[in-house]
Amino acid sequence: DSSSGSSGFFSKRTFPGRVPAGIGRKSLRIVVTGGAGFVGSHLVDKLISRGDEVIVIDNFFTGRKENLVHLFRNPRFELIRHDVVEPILLEVDQIYHLACPASPVHYKYNPTNVMGTLNMLGLAKRVGARFLLTSTSEVYGDPLEHPQKETYWGNVNPIGERSCYDEGKRTAETLTMDCHRGADVEVRIARIFNTYGPRMCLDDGRVVSNFVAQVIRKQPMTVYGDGKQTRSFQYVSDLVDGLVALMEGEHVGPFNLGNPGEFTMLELAEVVKETIDSSATIEFKPNTADDPHKRKPDISKAKELLNWEPRISLREGLPLMVNDFRNRILNGDEGKGL
Numbered sequence: 001d002s003s004s005g006s007s008g009f010f011s012k013r014t015f016p017g018r019v020p021a022g023i024g025r026k027s028l029r030i031v032v033t034g035g036a037g038f039v040g041s042h043l044v045d046k047l048i049s050r051g052d053e054v055i056v057i058d059n060f061f062t063g064r065k066e067n068l069v070h071l072f073r074n075p076r077f078e079l080i081r082h083d084v085v086e087p088i089l090l091e092v093d094q095i096y097h098l099a100c101p102a103s104p105v106h107y108k109y110n111p112t113n114v115m116g117t118l119n120m121l122g123l124a125k126r127v128g129a130r131f132l133l134t135s136t137s138e139v140y141g142d143p144l145e146h147p148q149k150e151t152y153w154g155n156v157n158p159i160g161e162r163s164c165y166d167e168g169k170r171t172a173e174t175l176t177m178d179c180h181r182g183a184d185v186e187v188r189i190a191r192i193f194n195t196y197g198p199r200m201c202l203d204d205g206r207v208v209s210n211f212v213a214q215v216i217r218k219q220p221m222t223v224y225g226d227g228k229q230t231r232s233f234q235y236v237s238d239l240v241d242g243l244v245a246l247m248e249g250e251h252v253g254p255f256n257l258g259n260p261g262e263f264t265m266l267e268l269a270e271v272v273k274e275t276i277d278s279s280a281t282i283e284f285k286p287n288t289a290d291d292p293h294k295r296k297p298d299i300s301k302a303k304e305l306l307n308w309e310p311r312i313s314l315r316e317g318l319p320l321m322v323n324d325f326r327n328r329i330l331n332g333d334e335g336k337g338l
């Protein structure tokens, strides 16, 4: 039982030989599960650049070493190939728990949300680490409240194709709060809204990566359904700033982390077209089951309590990922993020 015992070898202690992170702050040892993925690798960059030690745990299900290769020679960086469905013992101060197959094409196949979260909470309890769960706006399902506040309980189909993800994350939130209340684990919960940026998988089916890759390849953008459904798109550096503010702050959450700018898929296609190629076209395809009709975060809580809000609009952020996508497509790296 990796979750029991809070004294002896696994009790909280200071680590000798730490490199100071900067004046007035001691360097932390931080685990990032899923750190070889899209969001995780940007988070790791930020933590390393501010002087902390980072251990990434990843099974490379959707992430890849290339996202982190620039850190391999850094003595404050470590990469462990491990599936979080199995327990692991490490002495750390903080755990950012991102490991999860996060796109529709991947998430059906994996119990990571429940078992992985349980194992990482067990580790947090054992070593006295602070634990941050990356939950999702999908916990609101097809929302009947708009925009969504953290107080909204959601409208989720428990037996649909997306349920493994939605209900998995809802269960992960429940486990996190139970451990907080019942075992005094310090926890933080982020509900992340659609995020885009460099290193996104090229082919995992998410709309921004699909549209950008399709236009670069001179293919039509595939709009599902009538294209009138809405989403709010956040640039990855804004999200990373929000995750760190949440971890370092005093509030458990949950906090919505997203950009309130709301776009229909047809509007998104128009912005992608303006950004990359004015001759781009669209084609309509049938929509997937249980697709939420609209989604937009109310971020008043994060603004007030974390002093955080996104700074990069869709029109500013899109060009920042286009170069990365273009390079990867031209270099024949058709697979995952770089």
Ligand code: NAD
Pocket: 033, 034, 035, 036, 037, 038, 039, 040, 057, 058, 059, 060, 061, 062, 063, 064, 082, 083, 084, 085, 097, 098, 099, 100, 101, 102, 103, 112, 116, 134, 135, 136, 137, 191, 192, 193, 194, 195, 196, 201
């Ligand atoms: P990603 O697929 O790029 O990254 C997920 C990482 O987790 C990958 O590196 C993958 O290999 C790893 N992983 C998956 N299963 C694992 C396992 N069992 N053991 C160890 N590692 C495992 O996805 P992302 O977009 O970077 O998402 C990161 C987190 O943010 C996820 O928890 C996701 O649910 C959450 N989130 C992301 C978005 C978004 O728009 N990107 C929105 C809401 C929530």
Ligand code: UDP
Pocket: 104, 194, 205, 206, 207, 208, 210, 211, 222, 223, 224, 225, 227, 229, 231, 265, 287, 288, 291, 292
């Ligand atoms: N979508 C689309 N074309 C695509 C991929 C997705 O029109 O090629 C739509 C999808 O139906 C959904 C929205 O874009 O309404 C966002 O989908 P995504 O999978 O990116 O995120 P999520 O549904 O998890 O918010």
